């Protein structure tokens with residue numbers, strides 16, 4: 467072997483040869499005996515093409531290639547119980563690893579996202595984040611499990627999955643990526659901030675990076691509405707409000723197309739919809755006007771003075787009776803019950819906006835929150851980060867993303883450094899991780915591959931909108947703070963008629 471002539475490095479490699487030989491070219495089933503530190507492999511099974519039935523599903527998933535399925539339990543602490551799975555294509559591996567993220571407090575393997583990665587030729591991995599179920603009750607009496615959920619499960623999974631991949635193929639992944647949205651976007655930012663060597667490229671969708679701030683905002687609004695039915699907006703009223711917002715702010719970006727390209731320029735006051743008489747319809751009562759103002763309004767951490775983002779104008783169609791989405795309310799309530807106050811009986815009526823925003827952030831101490839703007843180690847190592855966020859997201863405010871991007875630029879100082887490694891794509895009219903009135907389907911994985919593997923930074927990313935499966939609008943997404951501007955010629959439903967410009 468050519469490698470044996472390479473001096474001291476060759477000696478090290480030669481010492482490793484017995485371990486490599488043990489698993490080199492090994493069958494999937496033999497991975498059951500692979501030694502992983504603080505971990506037990508619980509399953510190593512070859513799955514034939516088209517024969518995988520996702521747990522909880524009644525039917526086999528269609529279109530999957532043959533793969534090797536490995537499951538393991540990781541115990542970095544005695545109280546840890548972190549489940550992971552690693553899937554590796556039996557043939558046609560693209561030599562890369564794609565780890566996929568979770569949602570909310572969700573303690574389960576992300577099978578759907580793993581399947582998407584597998585179909586693209588990736589080895590892929592996912593964790594249940596160290597607990598089972600989609601609520602915060604696991605945290606009571608288990609501070610180590612909170613850390614596992616906050617960051618440790620993903621980091622441990624990254625290390626273990628690379629070892630499993632290297633054993634199966636006799637070669638580690640050439641590139642390792644993270645792909646997640648929502649809580650998975652938070653996990654993405656945590657990795658970029660805390661473990662800059664885990665992934666070469668990271669996709670952070672709609673990151674819940676201000677986890678405690680979002681919890682506080684959702685609970686603040688829920689408190690105002692839960693026992694105050696007259697202040698709630700009915701679905702027809704949120705639609706009325708949405709139409710009025712779009713009417714007022716659509717043209718501010720230079721094109722009336724039903725989309726608000728930059729909602730931060732939209733200074734819409736819901737008072738224009740206020741009823742002129744007590745028996746009027748098709749309008750908002752004074753109490754409902756206040757509700758809308760509350761949902762848009764930022765709060766503030768009184769100690770750090772950092773803004774705690776409200777929702778953006780344009781998000782109205784996703785609002786529920788208690789303001790933010792049911793998931794935002796439930797996740798926020800659990801954060802205060804099980805982590806901030808350790809009191810399962812805590813109720814939103816006990817929320818104190820003056821003290822509890824700061825209390826929640828301090829109690830977390832950076833365990834779940836991913837607010838550290840120092841991406842320098844990740845950038846210095848050559849890492850690339852693509853973040854995206856729907857401007858109409860009613861679940862995690864898009865202003866979290868613009869605020870964080872600005873804080874990173876401020877922290878690193880050199881304006882040229884950040885866009886060479888970190889780009890944020892705001893998506894007009896898109897909801898939480900997808901959906902909505904704006905073009906909302908795009909290939910972030912392909913864009914990241916081009917950037918990491920070929921040095922081609924994404925100057926724009928094509929987004930599609932479909933109705934009943936038919937594409938009816940395409941539009942470029944632009945690196946923030948640029949927006950897509952109509953060039954003045956061609957169809958406004960065609961991406962080619964737009965260019966990314968700073969405004």
Ligand SMILES: [Ca+2]
Pocket residue numbers: 715716717718719720721722723724725726727
């Ligand atoms: Ca517009």
